Amino acid sequence: MLIATFNVNGITSRLPALLQWLEEKQPDVACLQELKAPQEKFPEAALKEIGYHAIWHGQKSWNGVAILTRGEAAQEIGRGLPGDPADEQSRYIEAAVNGVMVCCLYLPNGNPAPGPKFDYKLQWFERLILRAAELLESGAPVVLAGDFNVMPTELDVYKPERWVNDALFRPETREAFHRLVAQGWCDALRTMHPDERIYTFWDYFRDAYGRNAGLRIDHLLLSPALAGSLRAAGVDREVRGREKPSDHAPTWIKLDLGR
DNA sequence: ATGTCTAAAGCATTTAGA
Numbered sequence: 001m002l003i004a005t006f007n008v009n010g011i012t013s014r015l016p017a018l019l020q021w022l023e024e025k026q027p028d029v030a031c032l033q034e035l036k037a038p039q040e041k042f043p044e045a046a047l048k049e050i051g052y053h054a055i056w057h058g059q060k061s062w063n064g065v066a067i068l069t070r071g072e073a074a075q076e077i078g079r080g081l082p083g084d085p086a087d088e089q090s091r092y093i094e095a096a097v098n099g100v101m102v103c104c105l106y107l108p109n110g111n112p113a114p115g116p117k118f119d120y121k122l123q124w125f126e127r128l129i130l131r132a133a134e135l136l137e138s139g140a141p142v143v144l145a146g147d148f149n150v151m152p153t154e155l156d157v158y159k160p161e162r163w164v165n166d167a168l169f170r171p172e173t174r175e176a177f178h179r180l181v182a183q184g185w186c187d188a189l190r191t192m193h194p195d196e197r198i199y200t201f202w203d204y205f206r207d208a209y210g211r212n213a214g215l216r217i218d219h220l221l222l223s224p225a226l227a228g229s230l231r232a233a234g235v236d237r238e239v240r241g242r243e244k245p246s247d248h249a250p251t252w253i254k255l256d257l258g259r
Numbered sequence: 260a261t262g263t264c265t266a267a268a269g270c271a272t273t274t275a276g277a
Contacts, residue, residue: 009277010265034277036266061266062276109277149277203277204263247264247277 001098001255003029005145005218007106007201007248010036011064014246015043021239021250023050028070029097030250031104031145032056035064035090042066059090065104065146067095074102081105083127091124099257100226101135105146110167118167121149125176129183135223136184142223144185147248149217150177152187155197156216168217186227188220188253193233200235200251209240218251229255 004027008014011032022030030052035042039058047054053073056066057080067074074095081092094103105128110121128144135142151169154160163169181187189198199214208214222230232254240249 013265111277206262208262244264 001029001100001257002027002252003031003100003102003143003145003220003255004250004252005031005033005104005147005220006250007033007147007218007246009034009246009248011043011066012037012041013244015046017239017242017245019046019050020242021236022047022052022068025236025250025252026070027068027252029074029100029102030068031102032066032068033064033104033106033147034246035059035066036062037064055093055095057090057093059088063090063106065090065093065106067093067097067102067104069097072098077101081124081127082131084123087124099141100255101140101142103131103135103142103144103146105144105148107146107148107150109149110173113165113167113170118170121167122172122176125173125180129176129180132180132185133183139225140223141225141229143226143253144219144221146219147217148177148219150174150219151215151217152177152181152190152219155195156199158199158213158215168215181221184224185221186224186230188222188230188233189216189235189251191227191230191233198235199237199249201248202240204247218248220251220253222253226255229257231256
């Protein structure tokens with residue numbers, strides 16, 4: 001089972017790039033973030049034409065998440081991260097796909113830090129940690145996939161000293177991520193490639209992709225029930241070098257579920 | 260501080276978010 005996460009940075013403007021990648025890669029599951037489209041503007045028909053079902057949670061202008069599945073339709077479990085009924089940002093959706101619980105998330109960026117946006121990021125993180133604990137307790141095979149907006153360690157940043165005060169790399173942010181993983185999650189990319197510099201995002205500014213000035217901020221975390229099934233993990237970095245790309249590249253894992 | 264890209268408001272260009 002091939003599961004990918006891809007922050008598309010606007011599904012309307014990136015649709016050709018998304019369709020091309022899906023047709024090449026044929027992931028069984030693709031978690032998308034930053035749709036930047038209202039619910040009714042999601043390109044459901046274009047995706048169906050190439051064989052993908054979709055469930056999505058849109059929002060005008062910003063945010064938005066989706067889970068695409070090839071063949072079997074995903075069975076939606078819920079949308080919106082529990083813990084704050086007043087939170088109206090579309091950043092979380094979860095579904096059961098072929099016996100696997102797939103949680104697609106778009107954690108807040110949090111800049112500028114400190115400030116209210118950073119506070120929101122940390123609060124959102126705490127809610128995610130609570131939901132993740134519930135999921136672990138259930139014992140189910142779960143994957144948390146998405147744009148976490150966190151570089152977990154210095155190995156995940158091209159120039160760590162430049163990022164120490166950024167919301168994506170501040171101690172509070174890294175501490176929250178490590179606390180989440182310490183619940184028992186397996187960081188799939190890092191587990192398969194312990195010492196490698198792997199990036200999933202390159203800024204549009206100053207030819208960051210050309211200079212390989214990247215960040216690893218898109219992650220797939222596996223529950224213990226799934227960790228033993230992990231066979232491969234990687235980043236389709238060439239997608240970032242194409243016409244009108246997202247600033248993120250698709251990030252994927254291969255699981256052997258023995259079926 | 261800079262840099263790039265996109266959508267929205269509203270119909271040219273500015274603004275905000277990342």
